Amino acid sequence: AVVYTSLIKNFIRWGRTHSGHEIYKDMVQRGCSPDIILYNVYMDCSLRAGEIDKVHDIFMEIKKHGCVPDARSYSILMRGHSKSGNICAASALFYTTKNQGYEPNALAFSIAIDCLCKSRKAYEGYQVFEEMRAKGHSPALVTYVVLINGLVKELQLDKAYSVFKQAKTQDMLLNMAVYSNLINGLGKVGRINEAFLVMEETVQKGLIPNMHTLNCLLGALVKSQEINKALECFQSMQDSKCTAN
């Protein structure tokens, strides 16, 4: 199985996906039993190669051949569903995994959060995030960013802000894009004062607001009819040679 794994991996990786599939079939025909590592590699490679439907097919093969999917198998399948837009399946899978008795590790949590945010289910992503923290895992910077951006997109500003605060207490170095995003979201729901606070914070942190940031702020100000401040902001944009829209 080790040899077959390597063969399948390399064929698919180098674009010879069809040969990869043939090797798998051949292996089965010859009575050689695939193991779970082979299946995980096979699914992962197919996913990267863009054969998303294949991921699901392979997953089905696992049980058919008397293997038991492990936590990684579920994570890969989840990525597949999220990539193909199968939103319901993606979000259900995380719970299925747990029901199978697997305790997700930090990576499994992160993948779940990422998939959920991409499926526009940031709310669920947030729940998974809370669970992750409760279990004592430390999310990576990207996980915070993905979640904050996802929540902002769905205008869940309370949650976004909460995650934002938590990121800071973990000394995460959030970049300007995240701040701009948050300002944008706060502006959209009319929380202009908070948008300003966030703006001031960027300055304190030594981050340099760019044209995206200022445009976000400008949009927020116009929306809340703070014309004077909008003009002020517009002025400072011109001073810093940013282009307004």
Added chain:
RNA sequence: GUAAAACACUG
């Protein structure tokens, strides 16, 4: 012999 991943206004 098997892990993933993101980002910004307006249009």
